[in-house]
Amino acid sequence: MRLWDKDVLNSEQEDAIFCPGNVLLVACPGSGKTRALTYKIAYELDRLNSSTRSVIAITYTNAAAEEIKERIELIGVDTNRLWIGTIHSFCLEWILRPYHHLLEDFKFGFKIASPHDYEDLMDEICRPYQNPQIRAGQCGYYYTSTNMVISDSSITRRPKIERILRSYHARLIEERTMDFEMILYYSHLIIVSFPAVAKILTLIFAHILVDEYQDTKEIQYSILTKIISAGHGRTLAFIVGDPNQSIYQSMGGYSMSIEELIQRSGAHFTAKFLTGNYRSSSEIIEYFDHYKTTDNVIEPRGVHHSYESKITYNSTVELNDLVEEITRLITVNVNVLNIFPEEICVIGPRWIPLALLTRALMVRMPEFNFNGPGMAPFARDYDNFFFKLCRIALTEPSPDLYVRRLKWAGEIIDELTNLGFNCSKITAKMLLKTVNQITIEENNGIEYLRLFFDSFLNHFDIHKPSSAQLTAHYEAFFRASERRIQSLLREGQDYIITIENFRRVFRQRDGITVSTIHGVKGAEFDTVIVFALLEDYVPHFSDGDRDGSAKKTLYVACSRAKRNLHLISERGRPRAAWLGGHYEPTTVLHNHDFDYDVF
Numbered sequence: 001m002r003l004w005d006k007d008v009l010n011s012e013q014e015d016a017i018f019c020p021g022n023v024l025l026v027a028c029p030g031s032g033k034t035r036a037l038t039y040k041i042a043y044e045l046d047r048l049n050s051s052t053r054s055v056i057a058i059t060y061t062n063a064a065a066e067e068i069k070e071r072i073e074l075i076g077v078d079t080n081r082l083w084i085g086t087i088h089s090f091c092l093e094w095i096l097r098p099y100h101h102l103l104e105d106f107k108f109g110f111k112i113a114s115p116h117d118y119e120d121l122m123d124e125i126c127r128p129y130q131n132p133q134i135r136a137g138q139c140g141y142y143y144t145s146t147n148m149v150i151s152d153s154s155i156t157r158r159p160k161i162e163r164i165l166r167s168y169h170a171r172l173i174e175e176r177t178m179d180f181e182m183i184l185y186y187s188h189l190i191i192v193s194f195p196a197v198a199k200i201l202t203l204i205f206a207h208i209l210v211d212e213y214q215d216t217k218e219i220q221y222s223i224l225t226k227i228i229s230a231g232h233g234r235t236l237a238f239i240v241g242d243p244n245q246s247i248y249q250s251m252g253g254y255s256m257s258i259e260e261l262i263q264r265s266g267a268h269f270t271a272k273f274l275t276g277n278y279r280s281s282s283e284i285i286e287y288f289d290h291y292k293t294t295d296n297v298i299e300p301r302g303v304h305h306s307y308e309s310k311i312t313y314n315s316t317v318e319l320n321d322l323v324e325e326i327t328r329l330i331t332v333n334v335n336v337l338n339i340f341p342e343e344i345c346v347i348g349p350r351w352i353p354l355a356l357l358t359r360a361l362m363v364r365m366p367e368f369n370f371n372g373p374g375m376a377p378f379a380r381d382y383d384n385f386f387f388k389l390c391r392i393a394l395t396e397p398s399p400d401l402y403v404r405r406l407k408w409a410g411e412i413i414d415e416l417t418n419l420g421f422n423c424s425k426i427t428a429k430m431l432l433k434t435v436n437q438i439t440i441e442e443n444n445g446i447e448y449l450r451l452f453f454d455s456f457l458n459h460f461d462i463h464k465p466s467s468a469q470l471t472a473h474y475e476a477f478f479r480a481s482e483r484r485i486q487s488l489l490r491e492g493q494d495y496i497i498t499i500e501n502f503r504r505v506f507r508q509r510d511g512i513t514v515s516t517i518h519g520v521k522g523a524e525f526d527t528v529i530v531f532a533l534l535e536d537y538v539p540h541f542s543d544g545d546r547d548g549s550a551k552k553t554l555y556v557a558c559s560r561a562k563r564n565l566h567l568i569s570e571r572g573r574p575r576a577a578w579l580g581g582h583y584e585p586t587t588v589l590h591n592h593d594f595d596y597d598v599f
């Protein structure tokens with residue numbers, strides 16, 4: 001039986017899916033990478049004739065994992081033998097939890113620090129470092145398979161940052177806690193030091209699929225290629241991505257060449273390509289193609305290919321008039337070009353200017369909803385039990401959401417079971433029914449959630465203090481949320497506290513999206529408006545390869561657009577007081593000699 005109808009996949013996608021052995025699939029934007037990956041997983045799950053082996057899929061975000069899993073379920077394939085999640089979840093589930101006893105530092109167990117916990121610790125350790133002051137934000141680091149890399153490029157700050165990181169790691173180890181980078185470091189250490197672990201994993205893993213490989217770090221490639229190598233052909237890889245969209249270079253992400261993959265894994269890889277863009281008009285494709293850093297072929301194939309796009313660039317608007325200008329662009333798109341508001345995305349390179357602009361747009365255009373991943377008033381910590389509970393606490397029963405909410409309810413039961421509670425008598429349906437009956441009259445989002453969580457735990461007779469882990473999740477959830485809300489309130493985002501705003505986080509796209517460039521990865525919109533295209537924003541001030549980084553960022557942002565694209569380098573945005581002056585337009589954009597539309 002075929003799993004898909006004739007026109008669902010094109011011949012390039014099918015060719016990659018049916019290709020035997022290991023595959024590196026390099027694809028242009030909008031070419032259906034996600035679709036190819038989804039059907040490849042479904043195809044391999046369907047063919048898996050073993051009850052002990054699994055298909056492993058590694059995605060860049062938890063949200064992507066959830067979406068892909070849902071799509072596979074819709075195809076009608078049993079996902080029992082599928083494990084899908086981020087590389088950090090993969091390391092935790094398959095390497096650290098079962099084998100941490102092999103590590104000297106963590107043989108008696110470990111905890112994972114939430115990002116807020118380690119930010120607090122870093123703040124505390126940095127405090128004595130004054131003149132010049134070292135801030136926690138300057139102490140970013142990551143591991144490679146051989147050393148630790150400090151992201152900050154200043155040579156003068158380096159010795160102090162090294163000392164700070166030594167104290168930071170010592171403290172974390174003392175508290176038997178790992179941050180996200182340590183999860184990778186210690187997983188790699190286990191894989192390298194105990195070859196039997198990789199061998200056992202290859203007995204379980206029939207396939208490893210990796211999405212967005214262009215943003216994968218060397219240590220992550222090292223973990224995966226060592227597992228593939230240990231299997232001698234037993235575990236096959238399917239690696240997908242677009243080298244032109246590599247926007248996490250400052251954090252160590254890069255696209256590994258096929259030669260290096262072959263050399264590291266000792267296995268043959270076949271290169272496959274997706275060249276048809278189903279998303280954008282020919283004019284948009286021609287425009288973003290200018291920023292490519294790696295040669296590729298892109299063929300416009302979508303329904304919008306002949307659309308007469310408006311592509312504009314404004315480098316004269318003053319910062320004071322920016323809101324007015326973006327309001328004008330939105331209004332013309334909606335009223336003249338007939339674009340639906342939910343098909344418009346406003347992108348800014350950094351969160352703070354974006355949050356301020358969003359607030360101003362909300363006041364200026366009350367007739368529209370503005371939604372964005374960064375506007376969540378609580379941390380999207382997918383490993384936190386109470387975040388999981390939020391998903392059903394903040395959504396309402398509806399036929400459209402029934403299957404999804406039922407799945408979330410099932411995950412809550414699994415999580416409670418993992419935390420040591422006996423849930424054998426609770427079904428997902430029962431849990432959902434109970435949740436639907438909880439009614440709380442409270443307009444403040446945080447207070448609402450406190451009351452909701454208490455009521456939920458009461459209903460199921462779950463005594464929070466009896467589980468140290470559940471209590472820790474509860475405290476981490478509220479600490480992180482309070483912190484986030486406080487910083488948004490300081491920026492004047494007072495709407496943030498209402499329950500209505502909390503509910504928005506899980507609502508389907510119902511208004512204009514606002515996002516950072518990194519947050520909009522993988523998405524597509526009819527109209528994209530990008531502002532703050534300024535040197536030190538794009539590229540970021542800490543980027544080494546400035547032009548290369550600016551090009552990749554522009555490539556990602558511009559390739560999100562299906563029909564219209566509006567770029568803005570506003571004048572007069574002040575630099576930090578100690579630097580003085582104003583930000584200048586992004587050089588590679590400013591120097592692009594293009595015949596922009598007047599609009």
Ligand SMILES: Nc1ncnc2c1ncn2[C@@H]1O[C@H](COP(=O)(O)OP(=O)(O)OP(=O)(O)O)[C@@H](O)[C@H]1O
Nearest residue numbers: 008009010029030031032033034035278279522523
């Ligand atoms: N074979 C196909 N025929 C028609 N449309 C397709 C096909 N494959 C994918 N698409 C459509 O193309 C668009 C882009 O697909 P998708 O989001 O999977 O691309 P992508 O390669 O992951 O993009 P990007 O890397 O830019 O995020 C989607 O609207 C998708 O539905």
